[in-house]
Amino acid sequence: MRNCDRCGSRLPENSQRCPLCDSMTENEREVYRTSSKIIFASVFAITVLHALFYIFNCSYEIMRILTVGESYRPPSVFIEFTHNKLFLNVTTVIIMYGLLPAAFMSYNLIILARDRSKFLIFFPICGIAAEAAQLAQQCSSYDLAIQEKMSYLYAIIAMDVLSALLITGFFAVMIRFILRGYSISQSRWLIVAGFVFVFARVLIKFTLYDDNGIAPNFSELKGYLLFSATLLNVKKRLITSKTL
Protein backbone atom coordinates (compact mmCIF):
# COMPACT_ATOMS: atom_id res chain seq x y z
CA MET A 1 0.00 0.00 0.00
CA ARG A 2 1.43 3.39 -1.03
CA ASN A 3 0.25 6.90 -0.29
CA CYS A 4 0.88 10.11 -2.20
CA ASP A 5 3.71 12.00 -0.47
CA ARG A 6 2.08 15.35 -1.21
CA CYS A 7 -1.62 14.97 -0.34
CA GLY A 8 -1.56 11.61 1.43
CA SER A 9 -4.30 9.97 -0.60
CA ARG A 10 -4.06 6.29 -1.42
CA LEU A 11 -2.35 5.38 -4.74
CA PRO A 12 -3.71 2.59 -6.94
CA GLU A 13 -1.28 -0.26 -7.75
CA ASN A 14 1.10 0.52 -10.67
CA SER A 15 0.01 4.13 -10.69
CA GLN A 16 2.74 6.63 -11.58
CA ARG A 17 0.86 9.72 -10.50
CA CYS A 18 -1.54 10.58 -7.73
CA PRO A 19 -5.11 10.54 -9.13
CA LEU A 20 -6.11 13.35 -6.78
CA CYS A 21 -3.33 15.98 -6.95
CA ASP A 22 -1.42 14.69 -10.00
CA SER A 23 1.85 14.66 -8.03
CA MET A 24 4.61 12.29 -9.22
CA THR A 25 5.50 9.21 -7.26
CA GLU A 26 9.04 8.95 -5.87
CA ASN A 27 9.90 6.46 -8.60
CA GLU A 28 8.63 8.69 -11.38
CA ARG A 29 10.43 11.66 -9.87
CA GLU A 30 13.71 9.73 -9.85
CA VAL A 31 13.25 8.76 -13.52
CA TYR A 32 12.51 12.40 -14.43
CA ARG A 33 15.58 13.65 -12.54
CA THR A 34 17.92 11.09 -14.08
CA SER A 35 16.59 11.54 -17.60
CA SER A 36 16.85 15.34 -17.26
CA LYS A 37 20.53 15.00 -16.34
CA ILE A 38 21.23 12.64 -19.25
CA ILE A 39 19.32 14.78 -21.76
CA PHE A 40 21.08 17.95 -20.60
CA ALA A 41 24.52 16.33 -20.76
CA SER A 42 23.92 15.00 -24.29
CA VAL A 43 22.50 18.24 -25.68
CA PHE A 44 25.28 20.24 -23.99
CA ALA A 45 27.97 17.99 -25.54
CA ILE A 46 26.49 18.26 -29.05
CA THR A 47 26.01 22.03 -28.75
CA VAL A 48 29.60 22.57 -27.57
CA LEU A 49 30.85 20.47 -30.49
CA HIS A 50 28.78 22.68 -32.74
CA ALA A 51 30.29 25.81 -31.19
CA LEU A 52 33.81 24.37 -31.59
CA PHE A 53 33.07 23.73 -35.25
CA TYR A 54 32.12 27.40 -35.72
CA ILE A 55 35.20 28.59 -33.90
CA PHE A 56 37.39 26.34 -36.05
CA ASN A 57 35.59 27.64 -39.14
CA CYS A 58 36.15 31.20 -37.92
CA SER A 59 39.96 30.88 -37.86
CA TYR A 60 39.78 29.46 -41.38
CA GLU A 61 37.63 32.36 -42.62
CA ILE A 62 39.79 35.01 -40.99
CA MET A 63 42.96 33.42 -42.45
CA ARG A 64 41.24 33.50 -45.81
CA ILE A 65 40.33 37.16 -45.68
CA LEU A 66 43.87 38.02 -44.54
CA THR A 67 45.36 36.05 -47.44
CA VAL A 68 42.89 36.85 -50.19
CA GLY A 69 42.04 40.34 -48.97
CA GLU A 70 39.82 42.42 -51.23
CA SER A 71 38.84 39.53 -53.49
CA TYR A 72 37.45 37.53 -50.58
CA ARG A 73 33.92 36.26 -51.08
CA PRO A 74 31.53 34.38 -48.85
CA PRO A 75 32.35 30.65 -48.79
CA SER A 76 29.18 29.76 -50.60
CA VAL A 77 27.91 28.01 -53.71
CA PHE A 78 25.00 30.39 -53.27
CA ILE A 79 27.18 33.19 -54.63
CA GLU A 80 28.30 31.16 -57.67
CA PHE A 81 24.73 30.11 -58.36
CA THR A 82 23.47 33.68 -58.36
CA HIS A 83 26.55 35.16 -60.11
CA ASN A 84 26.36 37.57 -57.26
CA LYS A 85 29.59 39.52 -56.87
CA LEU A 86 29.29 40.17 -53.19
CA PHE A 87 32.37 40.76 -51.13
CA LEU A 88 32.81 40.45 -47.40
CA ASN A 89 34.84 42.99 -45.52
CA VAL A 90 36.96 42.35 -42.45
CA THR A 91 34.39 43.79 -40.02
CA THR A 92 31.63 41.50 -41.25
CA VAL A 93 33.88 38.45 -41.20
CA ILE A 94 34.97 39.22 -37.64
CA ILE A 95 31.36 39.68 -36.45
CA MET A 96 29.94 36.69 -38.37
CA TYR A 97 32.74 34.20 -37.93
CA GLY A 98 34.53 35.50 -34.84
CA LEU A 99 32.21 37.29 -32.44
CA LEU A 100 29.13 35.13 -33.05
CA PRO A 101 30.83 31.73 -32.50
CA ALA A 102 32.57 33.12 -29.38
CA ALA A 103 29.20 34.38 -28.06
CA PHE A 104 27.63 31.00 -28.82
CA MET A 105 30.37 29.22 -26.87
CA SER A 106 29.99 31.64 -23.92
CA TYR A 107 26.22 31.03 -23.98
CA ASN A 108 26.88 27.28 -23.60
CA LEU A 109 29.28 27.81 -20.72
CA ILE A 110 27.00 30.27 -18.89
CA ILE A 111 24.02 27.93 -19.26
CA LEU A 112 26.13 25.12 -17.80
CA ALA A 113 27.33 27.18 -14.85
CA ARG A 114 24.24 29.17 -13.91
CA ASP A 115 20.57 28.33 -13.50
CA ARG A 116 19.51 31.67 -14.83
CA SER A 117 21.57 34.54 -16.14
CA LYS A 118 20.78 37.75 -17.97
CA PHE A 119 24.25 37.52 -19.54
CA LEU A 120 22.79 34.86 -21.83
CA ILE A 121 21.34 37.68 -23.96
CA PHE A 122 24.89 38.45 -25.17
CA PHE A 123 24.52 35.60 -27.68
CA PRO A 124 21.20 36.64 -29.31
CA ILE A 125 22.46 40.25 -29.44
CA CYS A 126 25.57 39.10 -31.34
CA GLY A 127 23.31 37.03 -33.61
CA ILE A 128 21.27 40.12 -34.50
CA ALA A 129 24.50 42.12 -35.00
CA ALA A 130 25.82 39.44 -37.39
CA GLU A 131 22.65 39.59 -39.48
CA ALA A 132 22.70 43.40 -39.51
CA ALA A 133 26.39 43.52 -40.49
CA GLN A 134 25.81 41.06 -43.30
CA LEU A 135 22.82 42.98 -44.68
CA ALA A 136 24.45 46.39 -44.24
CA GLN A 137 27.49 45.53 -46.28
CA GLN A 138 25.43 43.88 -49.00
CA CYS A 139 23.11 46.89 -49.33
CA SER A 140 25.28 48.56 -51.99
CA SER A 141 25.33 45.33 -54.02
CA TYR A 142 21.55 45.03 -53.70
CA ASP A 143 21.24 48.64 -54.78
CA LEU A 144 23.39 47.97 -57.84
CA ALA A 145 21.35 44.87 -58.72
CA ILE A 146 18.13 46.88 -58.56
CA GLN A 147 19.52 49.84 -60.55
CA GLU A 148 20.86 47.59 -63.29
CA LYS A 149 17.61 45.62 -63.27
CA MET A 150 19.27 42.23 -62.62
CA SER A 151 15.88 40.67 -62.02
CA TYR A 152 17.33 37.16 -61.49
CA LEU A 153 18.78 38.48 -58.23
CA TYR A 154 15.50 39.86 -56.83
CA ALA A 155 14.35 36.55 -55.35
CA ILE A 156 17.77 36.04 -53.76
CA ILE A 157 17.73 39.54 -52.26
CA ALA A 158 14.20 39.01 -50.94
CA MET A 159 15.27 35.69 -49.40
CA ASP A 160 18.32 37.28 -47.76
CA VAL A 161 16.24 40.06 -46.24
CA LEU A 162 13.45 37.70 -45.11
CA SER A 163 15.97 35.32 -43.58
CA ALA A 164 17.66 38.18 -41.68
CA LEU A 165 14.26 39.38 -40.42
CA LEU A 166 13.23 35.89 -39.27
CA ILE A 167 16.52 35.35 -37.43
CA THR A 168 16.24 38.79 -35.82
CA GLY A 169 12.69 37.94 -34.70
CA PHE A 170 13.86 34.60 -33.30
CA PHE A 171 16.64 36.26 -31.29
CA ALA A 172 14.32 39.05 -30.11
CA VAL A 173 11.96 36.42 -28.67
CA MET A 174 14.93 34.62 -27.09
CA ILE A 175 16.08 37.86 -25.41
CA ARG A 176 12.58 38.39 -24.04
CA PHE A 177 12.45 34.82 -22.67
CA ILE A 178 15.85 35.14 -21.02
CA LEU A 179 15.00 38.49 -19.39
CA ARG A 180 11.68 37.20 -18.09
CA GLY A 181 13.01 33.87 -16.84
CA TYR A 182 12.23 31.31 -19.50
CA SER A 183 9.88 28.37 -19.05
CA ILE A 184 9.85 24.97 -20.74
CA SER A 185 6.72 25.69 -22.76
CA GLN A 186 8.13 29.02 -23.97
CA SER A 187 11.44 27.53 -25.07
CA ARG A 188 9.63 24.66 -26.81
CA TRP A 189 8.25 27.22 -29.26
CA LEU A 190 11.75 28.47 -29.85
CA ILE A 191 12.87 24.92 -30.68
CA VAL A 192 10.03 24.55 -33.17
CA ALA A 193 10.92 27.90 -34.80
CA GLY A 194 14.63 26.99 -34.89
CA PHE A 195 13.91 23.57 -36.34
CA VAL A 196 11.65 24.91 -39.11
CA PHE A 197 14.23 27.51 -40.05
CA VAL A 198 17.28 25.23 -40.05
CA PHE A 199 15.41 22.41 -41.81
CA ALA A 200 14.17 24.82 -44.51
CA ARG A 201 17.75 25.94 -45.14
CA VAL A 202 18.93 22.34 -45.40
CA LEU A 203 16.16 21.58 -47.89
CA ILE A 204 16.90 24.71 -49.94
CA LYS A 205 20.59 23.80 -50.00
CA PHE A 206 19.96 20.25 -51.12
CA THR A 207 17.34 21.02 -53.73
CA LEU A 208 18.61 24.28 -55.26
CA TYR A 209 22.35 23.92 -55.26
CA ASP A 210 24.58 21.23 -56.56
CA ASP A 211 26.49 21.12 -53.34
CA ASN A 212 29.07 18.40 -52.88
CA GLY A 213 30.14 19.14 -49.35
CA ILE A 214 27.81 20.43 -46.71
CA ALA A 215 30.58 20.82 -44.12
CA PRO A 216 32.34 23.88 -45.63
CA ASN A 217 29.03 25.75 -45.66
CA PHE A 218 27.75 24.30 -42.42
CA SER A 219 27.69 27.63 -40.62
CA GLU A 220 25.23 28.99 -43.17
CA LEU A 221 22.61 26.52 -42.04
CA LYS A 222 22.37 28.57 -38.83
CA GLY A 223 22.23 25.43 -36.73
CA TYR A 224 23.05 27.52 -33.65
CA LEU A 225 19.43 28.73 -33.64
CA LEU A 226 18.18 25.21 -33.02
CA PHE A 227 20.96 24.20 -30.62
CA SER A 228 20.69 27.31 -28.46
CA ALA A 229 16.88 26.96 -28.13
CA THR A 230 17.17 23.26 -27.28
CA LEU A 231 19.85 23.92 -24.69
CA LEU A 232 17.63 26.56 -23.05
CA ASN A 233 14.79 24.02 -22.89
CA VAL A 234 16.74 21.09 -21.46
CA LYS A 235 18.40 23.34 -18.88
CA LYS A 236 14.95 24.45 -17.73
CA ARG A 237 13.89 20.79 -17.49
CA LEU A 238 16.98 20.07 -15.37
CA ILE A 239 16.14 22.97 -13.03
CA THR A 240 12.51 21.84 -12.77
CA SER A 241 13.56 18.26 -12.01
CA LYS A 242 15.46 19.45 -8.93
CA THR A 243 12.43 21.18 -7.46
CA LEU A 244 9.95 18.29 -7.81
Ligand SMILES: [Zn+2]
Ligand atom coordinates in the same frame (compact mmCIF):
# COMPACT_ATOMS: atom_id res chain seq x y z
ZN1 LIG B 1 -1.66 13.37 -4.13
